[in-house]
Amino acid sequence: MIAAQQPVQRPADARLLVIDRHGAITHAPRSTLADFLEPGDLVVANDAGTLPASLHGVHLASGAPIEVRLAGRASFAHEDLRFAAIVFGAGDWRTRTEDRPLPPPFANGDRLALGPLVASVHGTLGHPRLVALKFEGPADRVWAGIAQHGRPIQYAYLDRPLALWDVWTPIAALPVAFEPPSAGFALDWKILRTMRERGAEFATITLAAGISSTGDPALDARLPFDEPYRIPAATAAAILRTRTSGGRVVAVGTTVVRALEHSGGRSGDGVADQRIGPDTRLSIVDAILSGTHAPEESHYQMLRAFHGDDVLAQAEAALEASSYRTHEFGDSVLIFSRPH
């Protein structure tokens, strides 16, 4: 596969590799996504908007320049200003994260000046790059500071820095994600209309998608972090209706699989803390629309819940042979789970 280097969410030539429930592979233009749905199917997407979670500033005790990447939060509450964060030393997104220097050592109570914001360190989390921090001041002022000073988390493989409009999906609603739920880049209002015309329903959940990779193997092994989510009552009702009538639940992205399987399809707030892999028996989700993922990526593990390694290996070979584009702005796969 090749890296998609331009931040275009829906290039006209985007492609879709489809694996049906029996493991048969076909190729299609991604714009024909709705053709793979049947009346009675339910498409569920993550409507989290993406925070400008990258904040440059200074570690006040040492004067060292740092980049803080907000990476986790326990809730969606406006007043909840505590975050888990990954911190890099000097430099910016043009350097691969693998090559970024460590930040200075942190001690509890250290203060970080991040543009108009001040945050204090409330604990180190077992890795020199990982800290718990809390912003100081009234919530409205803190969110204004994040909104104005923050930038979206950037990717070294792209040819230009991302703006927020590059990373908000068309359906983005509550700004709680730290990186975009990028499987949703495939959706636009026209596709949603086409899905409805085919008799498929559309619903959303919100999950605060965390950081997808840090470039540090020890940290990446801890991903994904716990992620708060919310299942609206209308979505839970649609899932029940779909399952009762024999329709299929199609999850747009790994975050939706995580939230729906964690909640059992019930409405309400929760914190997804599970990992989904080859041993997971999916109880809600029948299919996943996802970006293309290589076997070494954490997201790939989730795909192993949908099909055996033999089928996934064939798909991987097909993606390679046809030069599919990978990463956030790449092509997509649609995988219907094998029969349980």
Add this chain to the structure above:
Amino acid sequence: MNDANVADMTDLRVAVTGGTSGLGLALVRELSRRGARVAFVARDRERVERVAREHPPAHGIVGDIARKEGIYPIAVQIGTALGGLDVLVNNASSLGPTPLALLGDTECEDFALALETNVLGPFRLTKALLGALTASAREGRGAVVLNVSSDAAINAYAQWGAYGASKAALRHMSAIWGEELAAEGVRFLSLDPGDMDTPLHALAVPDADPATLKRPETAAQELADAIAAALEREHA
């Protein structure tokens, strides 16, 4: 606080642009009085902070909807402050040239500012908040976008070229949004509040007799009623 004869808006999540003066300020007050949770946007930090202080728990957001770069920071703050959005009121307006000018005497830059503020700003902000509005509609809360219009959107008044043309575009855009998003459950209103005793009107017609003008408080009540009625219809 709520009067018996006005629609209860408890927990309704509303964003208002241009919320520190004139009709926008009156809307912040009226919607807050009816129990809505309000976030308002305006350019001047001092005035935003003052209005926020005077109307707790309304959330004040400093931003300029006429600037493309300002839209997503505003959307992030609306989303985090209200936890979602049921109603967007695009109220902030620019007259174009002041004093008003014949089109032949209108600087291109003044016309462009009227379009940026009165058409592109509402377009961009609506687009950025469409996910939140449609989520609200799917959850059965209803979703309404109110674009504040003017009789100058329909009638050709000499010297109101930049304003009138931009408001006509806004009015037509509202109608098309409404057509396209009816199936998603988002209703679009384009309403003319009438000639009001506001700073904008004073800028346009400096010698108008305030006694002949509508009070912005009256217009705000009418618009709040219209929003409530649109939400009712959506539920029905």
